[in-house]
Amino acid sequence: MFQINLFNQICRVLMEERYAEEKEVWLEECKTTKLWQLWEILFETDVHNHALLEERVYAYGSRIKETEYLHREIFIWLVAFLHLVIK
Numbered sequence: 001m002f003q004i005n006l007f008n009q010i011c012r013v014l015m016e017e018r019y020a021e022e023k024e025v026w027l028e029e030c031k032t033t034k035l036w037q038l039w040e041i042l043f044e045t046d047v048h049n050h051a052l053l054e055e056r057v058y059a060y061g062s063r064i065k066e067t068e069y070l071h072r073e074i075f076i077w078l079v080a081f082l083h084l085v086i087k
Contacts, residue, residue, distance in 0.1 A: 047085050
């Protein structure tokens with residue numbers, strides 16, 4: 001039996017041209033979220049552009065609330081990566 005799980009559907013929408021319209025709607029809805037900021041950091045920021053990378057990482061970190069443990073862990077990882085890249 002073939003199943004479409006959430007991860008597979010997200011990958012299809014983001015990568016297949018036939019879902020371009022749906023992808024645009026999703027991306028527009030996400031632009032005000034921390035998820036969008038992560039997307040920009042991970043997929044749309046050149047690691048050689050240290051200033052932009054640093055700006056985006058710390059902008060993401062500034063939106064994290066004290067109880068958002070997963071985002072805090074991701075932020076710590078991003079800062080560690082940032083320091084490795086800048087060295």
